[in-house]
Amino acid sequence: MLTGPLLRTAGVTKNYPGVVAVEDLTLEVPRGVVGLVGANGAGKTTLFRMMLGLSRPNQGTLEICGIDVAADPVGARGRIGYMPEHDCLPLDQSAADIVASFGELSGLRPRAARQRASDMLDLVGLDEARFRPVGGFSTGMRQRTKLAQALVADPELVLLDEPTAGLDPSGRDEMLTLVARLGTFDISVLLATHLLDDVQRVCDHVVMLDGGHLVIAGSTESLLEGSGRLAVDVGTDRAPLLALLAQRALVAIESAGLVEVQIEGDADVDAVRDAVAELGLPLHRMSTRLTSLDDVFLAEARPT
């Protein structure tokens, strides 16, 4: 079992002409299946490029699996498998040839590379189609081929850039199942996506970026736990309740005939219940709404 953080950055900044892609990013990410979340342009792909040593930060340091990328980019790349977002496969070659070729490029001997290619294509469910040219593959099959080439050299970490992009619901489901399985094989995954549902489903840790800045990072469980919204139906007399909750430092708004209260735990639920009782209001309904990562992202990225 490998130990130590998967990724450690300290004050990483990357500028392109006229654009700050990543600014003063300091974080430490544990091993496991980690989601890197952000809208387009948040800095996810730039961070990947810097992790691969394909792009150098203007400031700061970056370590992958304990290797300083600036000092030893080749060594860092030797530990990483990379699945880009865009099409990147030679369309005139078979999946088996492509995956085996990338195995050889990763340092495997030709025979071992072919064996590993066969195993990885089995793993991603392309055993039947391995000898067909990739040009005739569906988007889902190409995504699987890209995943297989990322895994062929048995990396410690795989970087998956939008692996579910362009997939239909069942293809997406299968890809996420595969990603979740990787974690059980002792392979760490950094999954870059803007689809928070994907992250919520398979990742045990989340890093959120917005405009090149770190929004929040933590375990998925901790981000979802202890926060949420409580919907309270007290009929039409909502104003006194809103005023009392504000006095008690609870954030509450009126929405669709209900009072919605931002809660941080069970104590807040009790406080809302007590406030309703204190005002003598009829309590028709009180229910919590599960927090999603969307809520966390929206709350943290664009605080009101």
Add this chain to the structure above:
Amino acid sequence: MTGAIYDRGYRPYDGAVGGRFSAQSALFRLSVRRALGWRRSWRQKVAPLALLAVVTVPAIVNVGIVYLSGGASDTSIEIITYRDYVGISSALLLFVALTAPDIMCPDRRQRVLPLIFARPLTGADYVIAKVLAMTALVFGFSFIPQMVLFLGQMLVSADGALRYARDNAEVLWQVPVAITALAVFYSVIALAISSLTGRRIIAGSCIGGLFLITSAVSGIIAANSATVLSREVPPEQLFGGGVDRVPLAGEPGSNENPFEERFIVYDPTPAPLINLAGLPLTVRDLVFLGQIDEDTPMSGLDNGGLFTIVVYLAIVSGSFTMLFLRYRQVDP
């Protein structure tokens, strides 16, 4: 009988894993394989094999004629010399113009570069592997016909194989050295051009066009320094410059004797150095003759040999620099 589906899961790899050199070797192998059409459709194999067959024909014909003539004197029947065979041919240039884009452009066009550079190699490793692959291909393309010629001549020689080999021993180093110089030169230029675009057709056209244009410009400049003399003026009286003996073709309406020779005498000029297709041939002459060939416009030029080597090295270095700059982003 019941079937069963086995989920073999994931098996970690515990075998040997190489580093940069291993990745570089793999890239070399894969590039050569691609260029020769291995593991690709039969259409991809046709061009290299057909061109190789074309360039081998003169060797086979030469050997065949010697054989049919009873293997008489190995020097009296010589359709093509080893020096001439290390030379410009349309098939060789076509091979270069087809192969260099094929091993360079798809990586860019199909956006495979990010995947390649996510492996343990650098931009310089990539360039070196590609140049070595291309050089090996051009070397093989030029060397195989020479081998056919040498081995064939040796086997059919009336004086015996060993005698033939002994008499022609010098070509055993001259040919590889000259072909290496030619292969490196054509390869780096063709790859440098191919690195500028992702489209093979554009790269191939540019390579062919560059060879043609520089050849034409060089020819025009050399022609301006040429003087056509009648037979009555012995070229030996002239100082410096090359002499081409051109038999008159008995042009229609001409009163000239078709069997008479005329001489084109060149003032010494460095114009042939502009000719990118022809420059390696001047280097070849330096290898085989130890000097500039007397029949070229450069003959008689002061320090012509040195000048040729300097220009050769400058062009090779310039092309390498261009390639390294093109792929510098991934260097540490």
